[in-house]
Amino acid sequence: MMDQMRPTSKRVMKLNLSFTDAQLALVPELPTLIEQRYHMLKLIKLSGPVGRRTLSSMSGYSERETRSMLELLKEQDLAHIAKEGVSVTEKGIEVLFALHDTIEERSGRRQLASELAERLAIKKVHVVEGDSDYSDVTKRLLGMQTAKQFRSQIQKHKIVAVTGGSSVAMVPAFMQTDELSDLLFIAARGGVGEELGLQANMIAASFAEACDASYKAFYYPDTLSEEAHAVFQHEPAAKEMLELYSKTECVIHGIGDATRMALLRNSSEEEQQILMERQAKGEAFGFYFNQQGEIVHRIRTVGIQIEQLQQVPLLFAVAGGKSKAQAILSYLAGAPSQTILLTDEAAAEEMLALMKKG
Structure with a gap:
């Protein structure tokens, strides 16, 4: 038994x-x-x-x-x-x-971001799903991820400069007011000819409203001659902004395709020809970059200078869409090492493909 x-x-x-x-x-x-x-x-x-x-x-x-x-x-x-x-x-x-961390790990986006950060020699890359060229949802995801990273890292930094553009314009909608009311948002450069809602001044105001913080607008006439531009820099408003730029502790900026940005600004045929001859690929802060990250042209405006970015402790570059991959690479080729890139899958995969090919 x-x-x-x-x-x-x-x-x-x-x-x-x-x-x-x-x-x-x-x-x-x-x-x-x-x-x-x-x-x-x-x-x-x-x-x-x-x-x-x-x-x-x-x-x-x-x-x-x-x-x-x-x-x-x-x-x-x-x-x-x-x-x-x-x-x-x-x-x-x-x-x-x-579920966020588990889903991101399974998707392969974290591995993609890690490889991209290593190849670009920058601090961090965050990749959201989709392609901003075709999906408004992806643009919102970029805005949400940027807001999340900004809130988690802003800490003691008080002066925040923001640029214009559709990617940066998506961020304020996902901001929260908790403990951010002592921030000062400023336009990273004087306003030029972009669509009103996408200008840096309007976006700085949107950030301030979302965070219950303060902002300072800066209007720069984009039709000034070289002589008038030199005089304008000595105006009280310009001098005040230049002082704030020297104290800026965080920058949130977009990256544009050089050709498209020139068209948006109604650049002269002569200027567009210069950009084509010098093989400009990307644009940021009014500076145009070639594939090697060299500055090949700049517009006349008062704003943060590229060399100043090296001293800014917190830098967020926000740009997505497969069509922008080359533009993003051209800027990042010479970008400060503390840059945090927020992009989407389509742009990230295309950037890696271009780097492996080149």
Whole structure:
């Protein structure tokens, strides 16, 4: 009788499967399901309150798939569905934060960012999903990631200079007022001919409003002759800004494609010809750079000088989209080593491809 009760060798065999491995063996589609629902929850967080049809369009899922996923998120108290649209609950936000590191690790974006930072010889790279050339969601992700890194690192730094451009303009929407009211936001250079909402002065004001902080505008006429430009630098407003630039402790800036920036500024045919002949690829702070990172042209304006950036402890470069890869590389070829780049997958992958090819 005792022999019949003795366990067989199979029954005493030690199992090496972890709980996670066992889950995957039983439900192999689990990682995909988690990523899909995480992605949907993140879209709602970025865009909510948002309608189902809009969510379907942004996510790439059919309306039926979107409806099913939203019902599941609602049942788990992760999303709230109301007349004005879908929004994320507090529990949903906690889930997003808890899963963020794991999802990023699985996506390969962290490895991509690490390799890019090493090749570019800069402090850090953060890569968000997608391509800013085609996705407004990706642009929002860039803004959200920049705001997150800024809030975590600003600490004792008080004077923050910001440039114009659509990428930087996305950041204020994701800022929070906690302990940031003592900051002073300033335009990194005098306003020129960009669209009003994308000018540095307007964006500095947006940052200040979002953080319940202060800002200082600086208007620079972009039609001044060289002689008038020299005189303007001695005006009280210009001298005050030059003093602030020398004390700037943080800079948040974009990087533009040289050709596109020249067109946006209504540059003369002569200036555009100069840029083409000198093989300008990227632009930042009114300076144009070739592939080697050398300054090949600059516009007349009063603002932060490239050499001053070396003394700024906290530098955030924000730019994405595959089409901007070459422009980003041209600026970063000579950028300060303390630069933190925030970009997207499409730009990051294209930059690596270009560096490996070249």
